Amino acid sequence: MGAIYRREVGAFFSSSIAYIFLAVFYIFSGFFFTLNNIAVGSTNLSGVFSTLFFISIFLIPILTMRLFSEEKKQRTEQGLLTAPVSLNGIVLGKYFAALTIFVIAVSIIFIYGFILSLYGTVAWLTLFANYLAIILVGSAFIAVGLFISSLTENQLVAAIGGIVCLAMLFLIDVVASFVKIDWLQSLLYDLSFYTRYYEFTCGIFNLSSVLFYLSTAVLFNFFTVRVFEKRRWS
Amino acid sequence: MIEVKNLTKHYGDKKAVNDISFTVNDGEILGFLGPNGAGKSTTMNMLTGYISSTSGQALINGVDILEDPIKAKSFIGYLPEIPPLYVDMTVYAYLNFMFDLKKCKLPRRSHLKDVMTLCKIIDVENRLIKNLSKGYKQRVGLAQALINNPPVLILDEPTVGLDPKQIIEIRTLIKRLGKNHTVILSSHILSEIQAVCDRVIIINHGVISADDTATNLSNKVSTDHRIIARIDGQKAEVLQAIRAIKGIKYVRADMEREKNIYDFEIEAEPGIDIRRDINKIAREHNWDILLLKTMEMTLEDIFLKITMGETVQMKGEEK
Numbered sequence: 001m002g003a004i005y006r007r008e009v010g011a012f013f014s015s016s017i018a019y020i021f022l023a024v025f026y027i028f029s030g031f032f033f034t035l036n037n038i039a040v041g042s043t044n045l046s047g048v049f050s051t052l053f054f055i056s057i058f059l060i061p062i063l064t065m066r067l068f069s070e071e072k073k074q075r076t077e078q079g080l081l082t083a084p085v086s087l088n089g090i091v092l093g094k095y096f097a098a099l100t101i102f103v104i105a106v107s108i109i110f111i112y113g114f115i116l117s118l119y120g121t122v123a124w125l126t127l128f129a130n131y132l133a134i135i136l137v138g139s140a141f142i143a144v145g146l147f148i149s150s151l152t153e154n155q156l157v158a159a160i161g162g163i164v165c166l167a168m169l170f171l172i173d174v175v176a177s178f179v180k181i182d183w184l185q186s187l188l189y190d191l192s193f194y195t196r197y198y199e200f201t202c203g204i205f206n207l208s209s210v211l212f213y214l215s216t217a218v219l220f221n222f223f224t225v226r227v228f229e230k231r232r233w234s
Numbered sequence: 235m236i237e238v239k240n241l242t243k244h245y246g247d248k249k250a251v252n253d254i255s256f257t258v259n260d261g262e263i264l265g266f267l268g269p270n271g272a273g274k275s276t277t278m279n280m281l282t283g284y285i286s287s288t289s290g291q292a293l294i295n296g297v298d299i300l301e302d303p304i305k306a307k308s309f310i311g312y313l314p315e316i317p318p319l320y321v322d323m324t325v326y327a328y329l330n331f332m333f334d335l336k337k338c339k340l341p342r343r344s345h346l347k348d349v350m351t352l353c354k355i356i357d358v359e360n361r362l363i364k365n366l367s368k369g370y371k372q373r374v375g376l377a378q379a380l381i382n383n384p385p386v387l388i389l390d391e392p393t394v395g396l397d398p399k400q401i402i403e404i405r406t407l408i409k410r411l412g413k414n415h416t417v418i419l420s421s422h423i424l425s426e427i428q429a430v431c432d433r434v435i436i437i438n439h440g441v442i443s444a445d446d447t448a449t450n451l452s453n454k455v456s457t458d459h460r461i462i463a464r465i466d467g468q469k470a471e472v473l474q475a476i477r478a479i480k481g482i483k484y485v486r487a488d489m490e491r492e493k494n495i496y497d498f499e500i501e502a503e504p505g506i507d508i509r510r511d512i513n514k515i516a517r518e519h520n521w522d523i524l525l526l527k528t529m530e531m532t533l534e535d536i537f538l539k540i541t542m543g544e545t546v547q548m549k550g551e552e553k
Contacts, residue, residue, distance in 0.1 A: 003334030007320070014322055079318025079378070082282040083335045084308035233286045 001085070004093030008067065009100055018101050021063050025105040028055045033112050043120045045112065046201040049130045052106065053197055056134070056141055057170055061162025063101060064145030065155045067094045068224075072153040081232070087225045095146055095221055102138040106131065126203045133200030136213035137193065141166055143220035150227045169193045235260050235416060236281065236386060241290035243276050243440075250276040252440040253290070258433075260385075263412040265431030265448075266420035267537065273440040274420040275315055278390050281418070282312045294386055308336070311384035315391055317375025321364035325355055325374055328363060329381060338382040345381070352407065353377040368395040376404070380411075387417045393426060405430050424537055436537060459502040460529040463512055466495050467521035473498070475515045481506040495524065 012018035029052060036047035071077040080090050109131055116122050145162040152158050173195060176188035189195055196209040236258040243251040251273040258264045266274045279285045281292050283299045283306065292299045297306040320328055329346050338345065350356040353373045358366060363374060372395060379387060392408065393401045408430055411417060421427050427434055428448050436444040444451060465472050469487055476485045481503045487496040502508045509526060516523050 003331055006334070007323075007331045010327075011320070011322060074319075074321065075314070075316045076318040076320055078284055078312075078314045078316075079332070080335070082284050082307060082310070082312045082314075083332075084304045084337065085335060086304060232284070 001089035001093040008097030043116045049201045057166040060141040061145045061159045065159040068150040069158045098142045140213045140216035143217040147220045147224045150224045237293040239291045244288045263417040265427035265434045268437040311379035313379040313389045326359040336382040369400045464525035479511045
């Protein structure tokens with residue numbers, strides 16, 4: 001797992017995907033930071049954090065698109081799958097590599113906090129909880145993106161498929177608001193990625209939400225492993 | 235040591251490999267020979283754990299590849315048909331990655347250097363793999379298989395895309411490796427197998443149609459009755475005289491080797507040795523025999539004979 005993790009992190013930078021990802025991430029988050037905080041003189045970062053959620057929907061699939069699809073296309077997966085490593089090791093190595101880049105991107109928030117602290121009081125504890133929340137959302141989204149990348153050998157299909165899936169996870173809320181059946185509506189709200197995240201941006205730390213994101217990440221990584229198991233056995 | 239027992243692979247209804255069994259001993263170089271699509275790569279992919287078998291068993295040094303894949307895979311160095319190269323990496327970075335991936339415990343720098351020297355890629359170690367020629371890429375693929383010094387090497391068409399000089403180099407290298415490794419090598423080039431391998435398995439339509447040493451395979455088909463004779467004499471007369479010998483099947487003189495001197499291809503009924511008869515007629519007519527040799531069956535002939543015999547037999551069975 002360590003070898004794959006190190007190679008993938010290196011490949012993110014040598015293929016310049018990491019630079020593009022970080023640049024776009026910083027442009028958008030910086031734009032909303034300026035709009036929400038600098039322009040109106042507020043130290044409340046929750047607005048920035050809720051936009052980070054939307055940025056992630058579009059950018060995380062860019063991060064995960066080539067992780068497996070490229071391996072399949074270049075036939076390099078044959079090298080991985082015949083090496084003495086477990087499938088879990090292969091999947092998790094790639095997963096944590098993408099997560100690392102994402103954490104680097106999100107950590108920009110501390111610079112924003114620092115800038116704001118020069119002019120006023122920043123609620124650091126809320127900021128930390130928010131930081132944790134966006135990383136949890138990211139870890140769930142990356143698992144989904146990685147899973148989709150394992151299904152195709154075309155990077156573009158993986159990216160678009162990933163964006164569509166993540167957008168659908170977000171749209172659960174919209175669907176839920178139209179559903180008139182009570183139990184179904186509450187179920188959909190429970191499955192909502194955004195409602196749970198929104199709680200965090202309001203300063204509510206909910207342990208069940210933490211578990212929700214973590215179990216999504218575990219579930220989709222498990223699915224990815226199954227994709228390879230299935231291909232081997234078919 | 236590799237033991238394969240009743241290995242079978244179905245792709246849907248298609249039987250890619252059908253119930254094959256063989257054993258490769260330590261220090262043996264086994265050649266896997268067959269036309270394209272015969273099941274060579276499928277068998278190798280099953281041996282290396284890339285795909286599973288539908289039924290049957292493959293043991294690498296006594297470890298079942300499906301029961302303890304990680305341990306079994308650690309014994310194998312595998313060069314697939316298309317080398318699994320990350321083209322955005324330099325040769326050294328890639329081999330270094332494979333070193334980590336295989337959890338190699340040997341001293342890093344010196345081991346990588348040894349492998350690169352052995353495969354003659356040390357002069358390109360800092361170049362990106364995508365900028366290398368096909369021959370170099372193939373050698374990087376071979377180097378990758380050699381990392382961690384695995385006791386078993388499985389090489390799927392290792393010389394494809396190389397120029398003749400490189401082919402000879404790779405063959406020499408494989409022969410050298412065969413002294414202390416167990417090697418399985420696949421190819422559809424027969425001379426290659428003949429040059430490198432101790433033993434040959436001919437695989438066709440997913441079944442083994444022959445399993446023997448290269449020499450034994452040649453000996454199986456007696457060739458005494460097919461000879462080439464270069465006789466200095468009037469072509470028509472010689473032909474007539476040879477045709478008169480008892481048991482001659484056909485004689486042909488298409489090749490004019492020297493001025494007015496022809497090579498006569500002669501085939502007699504199987505089991506009849508006609509060399510003495512030819513000498514006799516030459517003496518009688520006062521011709522000079524400049525050359526007399528048996529037409530040796532090459533592996534090519536054997537291969538064609540075996541694979542074609544098979545289809546003929548199969549057709550017969552259908553009827």
